Amino acid sequence: MTSPEQPEYAPIPRSAFGPALNDQGYYVGRVERNLYWVTDGVYQSAFLTTRDGVVVFDAPPSIGGNLRRAVDEIASANGVTNRVTHFVYSHHHADHGGAASLFGGDVVRIGHEETKRLLLRDDDPSRPVPEVTFADRYTLEVGGERAELAWHGPNHTPDNIYIHFPGHDTLMFIDVVNAGWVLIYNLNLSEDVIGYMGAPDIAVSYPWTHFISGHLGRLATRDDVAVHQQYIADIEASAREALTAIDPVPFYVAAGENLWAGVKAHLDAVTDRAAAPVIAKYTGVLAAADIEVFTRTTTFQIMQSLRLDRGVTVSGPAVHP
Numbered sequence: 001m002t003s004p005e006q007p008e009y010a011p012i013p014r015s016a017f018g019p020a021l022n023d024q025g026y027y028v029g030r031v032e033r034n035l036y037w038v039t040d041g042v043y044q045s046a047f048l049t050t051r052d053g054v055v056v057f058d059a060p061p062s063i064g065g066n067l068r069r070a071v072d073e074i075a076s077a078n079g080v081t082n083r084v085t086h087f088v089y090s091h092h093h094a095d096h097g098g099a100a101s102l103f104g105g106d107v108v109r110i111g112h113e114e115t116k117r118l119l120l121r122d123d124d125p126s127r128p129v130p131e132v133t134f135a136d137r138y139t140l141e142v143g144g145e146r147a148e149l150a151w152h153g154p155n156h157t158p159d160n161i162y163i164h165f166p167g168h169d170t171l172m173f174i175d176v177v178n179a180g181w182v183l184i185y186n187l188n189l190s191e192d193v194i195g196y197m198g199a200p201d202i203a204v205s206y207p208w209t210h211f212i213s214g215h216l217g218r219l220a221t222r223d224d225v226a227v228h229q230q231y232i233a234d235i236e237a238s239a240r241e242a243l244t245a246i247d248p249v250p251f252y253v254a255a256g257e258n259l260w261a262g263v264k265a266h267l268d269a270v271t272d273r274a275a276a277p278v279i280a281k282y283t284g285v286l287a288a289a290d291i292e293v294f295t296r297t298t299t300f301q302i303m304q305s306l307r308l309d310r311g312v313t314v315s316g317p318a319v320h321p
């Protein structure tokens, strides 16, 4: 097998990486006290060890059985039970919950009511539906430890929740901020653009020092969230400018009767104009920012949301006279 050819990209700064993985391909580390996080370098999961049992938060299938190994390793080192009694879904996506069925038997599964609805819809045996659901808030108390689960509206998905550990100075909030790395396609494959853009403000309104973002090899900091917020704000400002600055008429005139060719040429021109300065600014700041399609597709999503949700118009009157 020949490996696919790679373009020349800028080197990844060491600060974008986390601790080295062990021989089995995972790293487990203490966040604070008895809260731990696990990574395979790309995905992240977390667990609390308590005197009454272990609470697991997300089970990415890429970590899979290594999550069980990590729990066993820590429980044994700390002399506490390795029995997983509770499992919490951050959201319904299979890439974060697809190993949930590894913790079978008498595990209590907890998730947002929309997570349950979506899991029933998706009908995937690797993601059993949560028995315990909530609408806005749920306090999970196990063995004297506490996690506060909250839903503050749709963002990455309709059901993505905030998991706050008040006794561990930590917030777990998945698939919105990538610590040190640029987002992947389309706002990290997010569904609600306005909700996604506002979510970091909600995240920083909680008290925390450690942030479990669900992806890549290290924990995030408040500075990481601030860089992410600036990146999104820069894209929004740039998209507003490009939308109003570029006259669509010449594109439609050139396309003739093929109206969709006019749409493509116009929107591509707006996207390119809006994304270019952001890609230039963040190359060397966020790892892989020079993979231009990521910022370009994210810019396209935000630009379309500005038009459809916020009512920002291209040049010309907003309402036909």
Ligand SMILES: [Zn+2]
Pocket: 091, 093, 096, 156, 157, 175
């Ligand atoms: Zn997701």
